[in-house]
Amino acid sequence: MEKFSVVLIDQGERTTVEVPVSEEVPLTLEVNGKELATLLATPEHLKNLVTGFLFTSGFIREAAQIKSISIDPERWKADIIAKGEDFADDLVFKRIYTSGCGKGVIFHNPLDLFNRVRIVSDFRVQKEVVRELVKVFQRYSEEHALTHGVHSAALASRDEILIFRDDIGRHNAMDKVIGEALYSNMSFTDKILLTSGRISSEILSKVLRCRMPVMAAIGAPTNQAVKLARQAELTIAGLVRGSKIFVYSGEERLF
Amino acid sequence: MEKFSVVLIDQGERTTVEVPVSEEVPLTLEVNGKELATLLATPEHLKNLVTGFLFTSGFIREAAQIKSISIDPERWKADIIAKGEDFADDLVFKRIYTSGCGKGVIFHNPLDLFNRVRIVSDFRVQKEVVRELVKVFQRYSEEHALTHGVHSAALASRDEILIFRDDIGRHNAMDKVIGEALYSNMSFTDKILLTSGRISSEILSKVLRCRMPVMAAIGAPTNQAVKLARQAELTIAGLVRGSKIFVYSGEERLF
Numbered sequence: 169m170e171k172f173s174v175v176l177i178d179q180g181e182r183t184t185v186e187v188p189v190s191e192e193v194p195l196t197l198e199v200n201g202k203e204l205a206t207l208l209a210t211p212e213h214l215k216n217l218v219t220g221f222l223f224t225s226g227f228i229r230e231a232a233q234i235k236s237i238s239i240d241p242e243r244w245k246a247d248i249i250a251k252g253e254d255f256a257d258d259l260v261f262k263r264i265y266t267s268g269c270g271k272g273v274i275f276h277n278p279l280d281l282f283n284r285v286r287i288v289s290d291f292r293v294q295k296e297v298v299r300e301l302v303k304v305f306q307r308y309s310e311e312h313a314l315t316h317g318v319h320s321a322a323l324a325s326r327d328e329i330l331i332f333r334d335d336i337g338r339h340n341a342m343d344k345v346i347g348e349a350l351y352s353n354m355s356f357t358d359k360i361l362l363t364s365g366r367i368s369s370e371i372l373s374k375v376l377r378c379r380m381p382v383m384a385a386i387g388a389p390t391n392q393a394v395k396l397a398r399q400a401e402l403t404i405a406g407l408v409r410g411s412k413i414f415v416y417s418g419e420e421r422l423f
Numbered sequence: 424m425e426k427f428s429v430v431l432i433d434q435g436e437r438t439t440v441e442v443p444v445s446e447e448v449p450l451t452l453e454v455n456g457k458e459l460a461t462l463l464a465t466p467e468h469l470k471n472l473v474t475g476f477l478f479t480s481g482f483i484r485e486a487a488q489i490k491s492i493s494i495d496p497e498r499w500k501a502d503i504i505a506k507g508e509d510f511a512d513d514l515v516f517k518r519i520y521t522s523g524c525g526k527g528v529i530f531h532n533p534l535d536l537f538n539r540v541r542i543v544s545d546f547r548v549q550k551e552v553v554r555e556l557v558k559v560f561q562r563y564s565e566e567h568a569l570t571h572g573v574h575s576a577a578l579a580s581r582d583e584i585l586i587f588r589d590d591i592g593r594h595n596a597m598d599k600v601i602g603e604a605l606y607s608n609m610s611f612t613d614k615i616l617l618t619s620g621r622i623s624s625e626i627l628s629k630v631l632r633c634r635m636p637v638m639a640a641i642g643a644p645t646n647q648a649v650k651l652a653r654q655a656e657l658t659i660a661g662l663v664r665g666s667k668i669f670v671y672s673g674e675e676r677l678f
Contacts, residue, residue, distance in 0.1 A: 170646040175670040177550050177677070187669065192623060192645035208623060295432050316662060317621055317643035336623060336645055366572055368447060368463060368591060388572035390447035390591055391425040407571060414442065415430040422432070 169315060190317035192336050195239075197221070199248045199255050210311075210318065210335045213344045214239050217335075218246050220347030224374040227254050231350040287402045287418075289381040291358050293326050295413060295422045298360070298384050301329065302408045305362045306386065309334050312364075321345045322362040323354070329362070330354070338365035342374050349378075356380045367393045367406060376400055382421055384408050389416055424570060445572035447591050450494075452476070454503045454510050465566075465573065465590045468599045469494050472590075473501050475602030479629040482509050486605040542657045542673075544636040546613050548581050550668060550677045553615070553639050556584065557663045560617045561641065564589050567619075576600045577617040578609070584617070585609070593620035597629050604633075611635045622648045622661060631655055637676055639663050644671055 169188040176185045193211045197204045197218060209217055215237045222228045228250060235249040301324050307313075309320045311334050319338035323331040323345050331354075333344035342363060349356065356378040363371065366387035375383050376396070384405040389397070394416045397404045403418030415422055424443040431440045448466045452459045452473060464472055470492045477483045483505065490504040556579050564575045566589050574593035578586040578600050586609075588599035597618060604611065611633040618626065621642035630638050631651070639660040644652070649671045652659045658673030670677055 172646070172649055172671060175674045177668040177670060179666045180550075189644060189646045189649055189671075192647040208625065295435075315643055317645060336621070366591070370463065388570055389444060390572060391427070391444045392447040394427055394444055411434045413432040415432060416427060416444075419430045 169311060188314045190311060190315045190336050193244045195244050195246055197246045197248060199227075199250055202255075207337075207340065209337060209340045211241070211244075213333055213348070214246060216333065216344040216347035216351070217340055218248060218347065219350055220343030220345070221340075222248075222250070223350060224343055224346060224377050226377070228252050231347075231353075285376050285379075285400045287376070287379060287381050287400055289357055289379075289421075291381040292421050292423055293360060293382060297326055298382075298405055298413060298422065299408065299411075301360065301362060302384055302386065304329060305332075306364070308332050320362075320364045323349055323356075324360045324362055325358070326360075330359075338363060339370065339374075342371065346374065346378060360384060363387070366390070367404065369393050369396055372396050372402070372404075376402060382418070384413075388414075424566060443569045445566060445570045445591050448499045450499050450501055452501045452503060454482075454505055457510075462592075462595065464592060464595045466496070466499075468588055468603070469501065471588065471599040471602035471606070472595055473503060473602065474605055475598030475600070476595075477503075477505070478605060479598055479601060479632050481632070483507050486602075486608075540631050540634075540655050542631070542634060542636050542655055544612055544634075544676075546636040547676050547678055548615060548637060552581055553637075553660055553668060553677065554663065554666075556615065556617060557639055557641065559584060560587075561619070563587050575617075575619040578604055578611075579615045579617055580613065581615075585614075593618060594625065594629070597626065601629065601633060615639060618642070621645070622659065624648050624651055627651050627657070627659075631657060637673070639668075643669075 170191055171186050172189055174187050176183050191211050192208055194206050195209055196206045218237050219231055233251050238247045305322050312318050318334040318336055319341050320334050321341035322329045331345050331348045333341050335341040359380055361375050361380050361383040363385045367385050367389035369392040372393040382403040389404055389406050397417035403421040404416040405413050406416055407414045425446055426441050427444055429442050431438050446466050447463055449461050450464055451461045473492050474486055488506050493502045560577055567573050573589040573591055574596050575589050576596040577584045586600050586603045588596050590596040614635055616630050616635050616638040618640045622640050622644035624647040627648040637658040644659055644661050652672035656673055658676040659671040660668045661671050662669045
């Protein structure tokens with residue numbers, strides 16, 4: 169966070185106050201010496217971000233494919249040494265992405281991608297547990313409390329939040345959580361993904377990529393996200409606010 | 424909007440309810456027969472979106488450079504006939520973008536782009552007017568009230584909201600407003616841009632591209648947005664909520 173001196177107008181009164189503001193950096197990913205993408209992100213947990221991004225974008229299947237990541241905090245460059253068939257294809261590198269919302273690039277049409285994915289899992293969770301996890305999740309972010317400028321994502325078991333990450337982009341926050349989970353070899357198939365934002369097909373595709381059985385969001389899904397989730401038999405609990413949970417898909421996993 | 428039958432859990436009770444959900448379509452832009460980008464967007468006002476996107480991404484300088492746009496609602500393809508130096512460059516078309524948050528692609532590093540832009544304008548507006556416009560703005564979206572799944576943007580004079588657009592992505596909502604303004608030859612230099620979301624450098628760059636003097640947001644800016652706005656002498660009123668307005672930049676335009 170960076171502090172700025174700003175003018176606060178409150179009921180006609182002008183005062184000068186110091187306020188913390190979330191930081192944004194343009195992180196350029198170079199894989200094996202070639203530029204792949206530029207992500208606008210909060211400067212914390214950038215190695216998590218790189219790993220999660222390469223995984224959810226389909227470039228790697230596991231963290232072990234990344235030999236090294238070094239971040240240059242002067243030029244905001246991530247030098248990545250990785251093996252992967254895609255990285256041998258020069259065409260990939262002709263697509264330089266700078267993305268929205270502090271991120272969210274994917275390299276395919278998400279509506280085509282996941283037609284054949286089906287979440288086969290007997291994981292179930294009590295509805296009260298989901299509500300309680302979301303309550304804790306909403307109060308978890310110190311940065312959000314201070315700046316109101318970040319989205320959050322988390323990976324939770326039925327008992328507690330295991331990994332929590334903030335970012336100026338909700339896609340980034342999710343990639344950071346997934347990147348950390350990959351590094352620590354955490355299984356996804358008995359976990360719940362929490363997000364502070366809305367669920368588009370791109371957000372849903374990240375969860376599908378991990379084969380997570382349940383996601384819970386404070387925001388609402390789009391129609392494509394609902395359709396994809398129903399096809400894949402993934403549980404979406406959306407608009408989890410107050411005493412309400414809307415279950416758009418896979419209600420049998422909530423009891 | 425599309426209606427889905429979903430399970431509502433409220434205080435232990437399960438009921439089945441019909442809920443409206445915002446629609447998401449993958450719109451592929453083909454300029455002069457060549458594929459440029461795929462945007463995930465709400466299917467309304469797609470010609471506005473195309474025009475605004477081409478303008479804020481720096482491909483066109485005015486709406487007149489677009490000869491025609493035809494939208495195929497079966498394949499979600501926008502066929503655009505346009506003139507512009509950039510479109511003669513084949514390299515541009517090698518970069519196929521699919522973007523985040525239902526959109527937000529830009530073709531440059533926004534932190535480099537606007538170093539030389541300065542908003543020279545004696546436009547001023549009363550703080551009470553900004554607060555009142557934001558109040559009206561927040562209640563304006565029928566779709567948001569129904570689905571909670573869209574962001575909004577608007578262009579306002581000191582008197583009223585002139586153009587209002589919704590989208591599943593906040594970048595798209597802004598591009599739709601700007602596209603409509605370009606078509607109707609509306610001047611930007613005496614207008615206020617309203618947004619329901621946060622202000623990243625990418626969002627700020629769209630406002631700078633139009634030379635709008637004032638933007639007001641319900642969300643917070645990032646540090647880069649504040650720095651760019653101060654350099655460019657653009658007014659940012661952020662976190663406009665309840666009785667409070669935080670003026671991060673250009674306070675002399677609010678009186």
